[in-house]
Amino acid sequence: MDRHGPVLLGGVLAWTTTGAEEERVADDDADRDGTEAAFDALFLDRWDRMVRRAFLIVRSEATAEEVVQDAFAEVHRRWDRIERHEAYLARAVTTGAIRRADRARRERPLHPADDRPDRAAGGDERLTDRLLVEDLLASLAPSARAIVVLKFFDGLTEAEIADQVGCRPGTVGPTVTRALRRLAQEVERP
Amino acid sequence: MSDHTPDVERRLADALDRIASDAHLTAPSTALARHRAGPDLTGADHEARRPWRRRLALAAAVLVLLVGAGVVVLAVRDREPSEPADPIPPSTSSSPFEVGRVPDGFRLVRADEATRPTTFGSDVEATDEAFTLLSPDGAVGPDVLAVSYLDADYLNAINVADRSDQRELIEVDGVPGSWDTGPDWSDLTLRITPDDPYGPSEVWVRVSSSTRRSREELVAIARATPVPDDPRVAPEMDPAPAGWTVVGGADAVLHASTYAHYGASDRDPLGPAGAHVQVFTGPAGARLAIRTMAPDAVDFEVVGRHPWLRPQAPKVTRVGGREIRTFETDCYDEGCTGIAATELPDRRGVVVLAAYGVEVEALRSIVTSVRPVSADRWNELRAELIGGRDLPPDPGEREVARGRFGDLDWMLQTSSDRDLEFDPGEEIAAFGIDRCLKVSDFDRWCVGDLIGVGGGPGETDAVWSLAFASDDRPPRVLGSLVVVPASVAGDATSIRISGPAIDSAPGEPARPAVDLTADLRPTPTGDGRFAVVPAYVGMAACRPPALTEHPWPWARIVLLDEAGRELDCVE
Numbered sequence: 001m002d003r004h005g006p007v008l009l010g011g012v013l014a015w016t017t018t019g020a021e022e023e024r025v026a027d028d029d030a031d032r033d034g035t036e037a038a039f040d041a042l043f044l045d046r047w048d049r050m051v052r053r054a055f056l057i058v059r060s061e062a063t064a065e066e067v068v069q070d071a072f073a074e075v076h077r078r079w080d081r082i083e084r085h086e087a088y089l090a091r092a093v094t095t096g097a098i099r100r101a102d103r104a105r106r107e108r109p110l111h112p113a114d115d116r117p118d119r120a121a122g123g124d125e126r127l128t129d130r131l132l133v134e135d136l137l138a139s140l141a142p143s144a145r146a147i148v149v150l151k152f153f154d155g156l157t158e159a160e161i162a163d164q165v166g167c168r169p170g171t172v173g174p175t176v177t178r179a180l181r182r183l184a185q186e187v188e189r190p
Numbered sequence: 191m192s193d194h195t196p197d198v199e200r201r202l203a204d205a206l207d208r209i210a211s212d213a214h215l216t217a218p219s220t221a222l223a224r225h226r227a228g229p230d231l232t233g234a235d236h237e238a239r240r241p242w243r244r245r246l247a248l249a250a251a252v253l254v255l256l257v258g259a260g261v262v263v264l265a266v267r268d269r270e271p272s273e274p275a276d277p278i279p280p281s282t283s284s285s286p287f288e289v290g291r292v293p294d295g296f297r298l299v300r301a302d303e304a305t306r307p308t309t310f311g312s313d314v315e316a317t318d319e320a321f322t323l324l325s326p327d328g329a330v331g332p333d334v335l336a337v338s339y340l341d342a343d344y345l346n347a348i349n350v351a352d353r354s355d356q357r358e359l360i361e362v363d364g365v366p367g368s369w370d371t372g373p374d375w376s377d378l379t380l381r382i383t384p385d386d387p388y389g390p391s392e393v394w395v396r397v398s399s400s401t402r403r404s405r406e407e408l409v410a411i412a413r414a415t416p417v418p419d420d421p422r423v424a425p426e427m428d429p430a431p432a433g434w435t436v437v438g439g440a441d442a443v444l445h446a447s448t449y450a451h452y453g454a455s456d457r458d459p460l461g462p463a464g465a466h467v468q469v470f471t472g473p474a475g476a477r478l479a480i481r482t483m484a485p486d487a488v489d490f491e492v493v494g495r496h497p498w499l500r501p502q503a504p505k506v507t508r509v510g511g512r513e514i515r516t517f518e519t520d521c522y523d524e525g526c527t528g529i530a531a532t533e534l535p536d537r538r539g540v541v542v543l544a545a546y547g548v549e550v551e552a553l554r555s556i557v558t559s560v561r562p563v564s565a566d567r568w569n570e571l572r573a574e575l576i577g578g579r580d581l582p583p584d585p586g587e588r589e590v591a592r593g594r595f596g597d598l599d600w601m602l603q604t605s606s607d608r609d610l611e612f613d614p615g616e617e618i619a620a621f622g623i624d625r626c627l628k629v630s631d632f633d634r635w636c637v638g639d640l641i642g643v644g645g646g647p648g649e650t651d652a653v654w655s656l657a658f659a660s661d662d663r664p665p666r667v668l669g670s671l672v673v674v675p676a677s678v679a680g681d682a683t684s685i686r687i688s689g690p691a692i693d694s695a696p697g698e699p700a701r702p703a704v705d706l707t708a709d710l711r712p713t714p715t716g717d718g719r720f721a722v723v724p725a726y727v728g729m730a731a732c733r734p735p736a737l738t739e740h741p742w743p744w745a746r747i748v749l750l751d752e753a754g755r756e757l758d759c760v761e
Contacts, residue, residue: 047221047222052210052213055210056206061214064215065215065221068221125201126208129204129205130205130208130209132205133209137209148202149206152202152206153203153210187201
């Protein structure tokens with residue numbers, strides 16, 4: 001936060017500042033310290049969860065970290081204009097991850113539609129599930145992937161998902177249903 | 191839905207937890223320290239900051255691609271030659287061109303002029319670095335130095351330069367740097383601009399020796415390297431540092447263009463401004479990008495000599511009775527090839543190719559089939575991509591709307607492909623409308639994924655999305671397509687869209703204030719109405735959201751009857 005003119009000039013002109021101005025400067029410093037402390041707390045609290053969410057959407061650890069770093073930078077920049085910082089952060093991470101995933105998919109599609117995942121040797125259900133879910137994620141458009149992640153990884157409601165993804169609430173249910181149907185077909189496939 | 195849904199839901203949630211838990215992530219405290227060091231304003235690809243992970247990921251990705259392909263494409267086919275080469279003057283820049291021979295199964299998907307200068311110095315393999323080559327006597331020999339600029343911030347400079355994973359962090363008179371050596375090489379990075387933790391103006395230099403020159407020698411070179419006006423251009427080492435002579439240089443854009451992971455994208459083609467680019471796609475994700483550059487774009491004696499890049503000499507190869515001189519990149523990705531070659535007749539320019547799934551022998555053959563053409567012929571070629579200058583519908587489709595955005599004409603057609611499950615625009619295709627506009631800039635502008643997608647057929651929501659055609663961040667937006675199901679549209683014959691100006695937000699374009707009306711037309715399936723509007727609509731909302739809380743723009747869409755009376759607000 002910028003200081004006022006006389007203070008910027010340092011000690012030489014500091015005697016010209018009024019008591020009220022000094023108080024305001026002190027308040028500004030306190031505000032800034034408070035903002036930074038609050039930002040740090042948000043960062044430490046939400047970093048890990050947000051990166052993991054972004055990772056499920058973009059499927060790249062480094063890109064996920066970049067998305068979240070950018071979102072935090074945006075929150076930091078707009079801190080004074082945002083009321084619900086955590087909600088804003090979550091939206092920015094989700095939409096940022098969708099963007100990046102969309103771009104990556106168009107640049108280098110990796111999963112031909114007829115690609116089918118291998119099942120885990122020995123019938124390990126957990127490993128098979130993982131392979132199937134990874135394939136499901138890869139097959140979904142980034143927006144649909146985000147909806148599935150927010151529903152089943154973050155446990156959000158349809159309204160919350162719509163708010164964070166930036167879609168209509170009516171889009172969430174059908175997307176989840178179709179994703180589950182697709183997964184169920186794979187699970188039941190011999 | 192299946193009877194197994196509850197079980198499937200549980201298994202899905204468990205698997206997501208396991209996948210997310212296994213991600214190797216930076217600790218929050220470390221990430222916070224990185225944030226404190228300054229946000230990344232460079233746009234650098236952070237994939238490049240994870241050298242080994244990136245290599246493995248790329249290798250795995252391409253392996254999947256190639257296994258899917260089953261083969262590496264070798265066969266090429268001759269295309270019908272166009273008219274005899276036009277009288278084209280020798281060029282000091284890129285020539286428009288056509289390709290006489292392309293691999294079997296490949297299809298032209300883009301013909302354009304390059305719009306994207308690469309990021310620079312952010313790739314661990316040094317494939318995107320502008321560099322100047324020095325040697326003791328000015329000749330290419332075993333003892334050379336490459337001097338290059340690295341992209342902006344400290345973390346990138348250190349991580350990108352982590353050649354052996356054992357790099358030593360150093361300070362030279364208080365200036366940060368790093369130092370690494372191997373049996374027959376040494377490598378130094380050093381910041382050459384003042385500390386600028388919150389700005390993109392920091393510049394680092396890397397000096398790479400092919401003979402394990404000493405740290406002191408490399409520091410002296412780094413300090414003699416000027417702060418650049420454009421770090422994508424090879425450093426101007428004039429005068430050359432004592433004891434060294436400049437051999438030549440390679441600019442970043444040229445250098446990166448030969449590597450598939452930069453050069454083979456079909457969106458916003460990479461290259462020097464004005465370079466002509468054609469991109470083809472082949473089976474199972476194979477790609478081929480061909481670009482022409484100015485005759486002096488490539489110094490063949492220098493471009494292959496960066497000590498990090500398995501130095502190689504230029505080659506002279508006979509292809510079909512003709513000799514071509516090439517620099518052939520030794521890609522680090524499976525299936526990745528690239529070459530630069532002098533081939534255009536009368537040395538009108540060089541040809542640069544980057545590909546996945548095309549062997550280098552095939553690339554050489556393709557090079558010899560590249561012919562310069564006139565600007566008119568180039569535009570004919572581009573027009574063919576969209577069926578012709580008149581913007582006709584594709585075979586089997588019919589036109590449903592036509593209009594103009596500024597100086598661009600557009601045409602919207604039907605879509606016979608209704609099965610776009612999970613693809614961007616699936617909701618629009620369900621109404622029988624194509625998800626892309628054909629536009630007179632010889633491109634197809636397609637709806638973006640998600641931004642403002644509403645409900646589907648039978649639901650009581652408007653469906654709308656955006657048209658965009660770039661991977662810019664934020665994307666470039668041409669206009670919006672608004673679709674209203676018949677159940678919502680009722681007697682409406684037009685819509686009014688209004689919304690405030692919005693600053694650019696993460697992943698979102700800035701938008702001027704919008705206030706316009708547009709006629710609603712029936713959808714091809716008859717179960718809705720649509721309008722194409724020359725504005726970025728963003729997310730529809732009947733009531734303005736708290737703007738500071740929403741990182742994306744919004745607009746209010748109101749249905750109007752024939753008399754212009756407001757019927758309803760849709761969202």
